[in-house]
Amino acid sequence: MKKKVTAIFDIGRTNKKFFLFDEDYQEVYREYTRFEEISDEDGYPTENLAALENWLKEVFDRMMDVSDYEIKAVNFSSYGATVVHIDEHGKVITPLYNYMKPLDESISKSFYDKYGPEAELSRITGSQKLGMLNTGMQLYWLKQARPEVFKKIKYTLHLPQYLSYLFTGIPVSEYTSIGCHTLLWDYEKKDYHAWVYREGIDKILPPLTTADTCLHVDYKGHKLNVGVGIHDSSSALLPYVRSTESPFVLVSTGTWSISINPFAKEMLTDTDIANDGLFNMRIDGSPVKVSRLFLGNEYKFQVKQLSAHFNLPEDYHKLVKFDQEILFEVTKDFTPMFKWTSISAKDVPEETKISYDRFEHAYHQLMLELVLLQVESIKAAVGDTPVEHLFVDGGFSDNDVYIKLVSHYLGHMGLQTTDSSLGSALGAAIVISKAKLDTTFLKNNYALKTHAPFILK
Structure with a gap:
């Protein structure tokens, strides 16, 4: 009889991991891999998103066919401060920008001149001034520096939610990704900060849901619960x-x-x-x-x-x-x-x-x-x-x-x-x-x- 398991993709900056857990949360299988980084259009090192996507699908499809296990659910954990921009056809339209990529100080200055003071903004959003480590700042940078690319964005997904999207085709935002030093969230209002609305960023952020949400899909003939990522x-x-x-x-x-x-x-x-x-x-x-x-x-x-x-x-x-x-x-x-x-x-x-x-x-x-x-x-x-x-x-x-x-x-x-x-x-x-x-x-x-x-x- 097949053992019922939950599949987890745990994506770090260096190691990409796949686990199967049984119903008692005991690990019954694991698999690791790494990818060489590629460069974005500015020559800065970044994640090879295409290779990551191919590996996810290859591993999952292979494990779905293993006779010992019945995968009932899959979820995704990954590092933060990283977003994927897709157009109206679901196509990725930019590299996966590295959160260590230097940010032009003029961009940062214009942001804080418009929406600061810095200390107050940091206090309300729970976000230090961290450059590209603030995904909100990544979006502001893209809109200011590359407006022609920004205009093509239908949805911006944080990386855990993009990995889920690959299996469901349903774009969502999720609290733990939105709220972790992004500059996006106003903890006093419990809503996006006013600057997000003024810049129209809210229009490209999909509906918010909680990390315990599961989407029920038919995956190649199998009924599957797919988490939205965390x-x-x-x-x-x-x-x-x-x-x-x-x-x-x-x-x-x-x-x-x-x-x-x-x-x-x-x-x-x-x-x-x-x-x-x-x-x-x-x-x-x-x-x-x-x-x-x-x-x-x-x-x-x-x-x-x-x-x-x-x-x-x-x-x-x-x-x-x-x-x-x-x-x-x-x-x-x-x-x-x-x-x-x-x-x-x-x-x-x-x-x-x-x-x-x-x-x-x-x-x-x-x-x-x-x-x-x-x-x-x-x-x-x-x-x-x-x-x-x-x-x-x-x-x-x-x-x-x-x-x-x-x-x-x-x-x-x-x-x-x-x-x-x-x-x-x-x-x-x-x-x-x-x-x-x-x-x-x-x-x-x-x-x-x-x-x-x-x-x-």
Whole structure:
């Protein structure tokens, strides 16, 4: 008898992934691929959209014919800040512009001159000034710089919704893509911002729907439920929201450390904006307060410098475990020691001067300084929310010194680490199932570990 499964395409900037999940959300099949980037008309690197489309159809059609599985539904998770423009015939009319593509400053200036001031616009839309990382700015740029192309647009779809469109032919917009640092959404009005209407952008954005919407289609003779797609960050958050009863903050660590609060009720403040705060969006359109810290990037640079200073292998830091006696020595006459290269902070020395003769001591000082910044970032995301739990996933979740220090400084929160390579893919499967997850889900599926603050000696 065939196993009933949900198919998920999880599209990252680098890796393109395909999963099959059974009815208990267990992975039963996976497939990865990568594509070489191509160039847009300006010579800037970008996604090979045609190759991605061909791969989606080839993989899905092949797996539909596998005798072991019966695919009942398919959904799509992908990176954000990326849109596809189609004409009245459904034909793609521009390259898939890379959100890292530099934006002509004159375009940005004209936008903020017309619709600013910048800080107020950022506060209301939950969007920092991020150039092409704001998809609203991409649309404004296209209208100003290439009006002849803009006039041909029938619909603009965010990438997850375009992937769904390939299977349904039905264009939709979806909250998590529209609301994640796009400049498009007014969180006070709970509607598109006034500038979107003044520029006529609303006319090319298809009707809005929620990420748990399924479209019922006949796909080559098979009845199939097709999800409308979901922004990967919102998708990765969903299993935590569905399986945890009390308010929490999720700290997703890597190159960026992103502190995510899906229970915030208040609007962003000017201080939040100044501290690199922004909004993502839950599947129902409610705000998700986010605070960012360039933690992993700074850590990588500083550890490399420390390794060179002590003439040790660059991966030696992975062997260092938390030592309370070393921490005591570091904190008894504590002054900041490290000059950051990619983080703005107070009381930073003009240059880094290592005052220790052992790597372990210097490393504990580095982690202490970074964690103090991390704690402030987490508190910024918490705001006025009565948060009881803190989840940490990603690269720092198995860093013993980081976890011990965070647990110590935020001891009033229960700290737990999780490990899931499935991340946004699993969320994309859960969202279209409308399943209610119990409190054991994270333990069973995410290698949940609880950490208690260390006891002061």
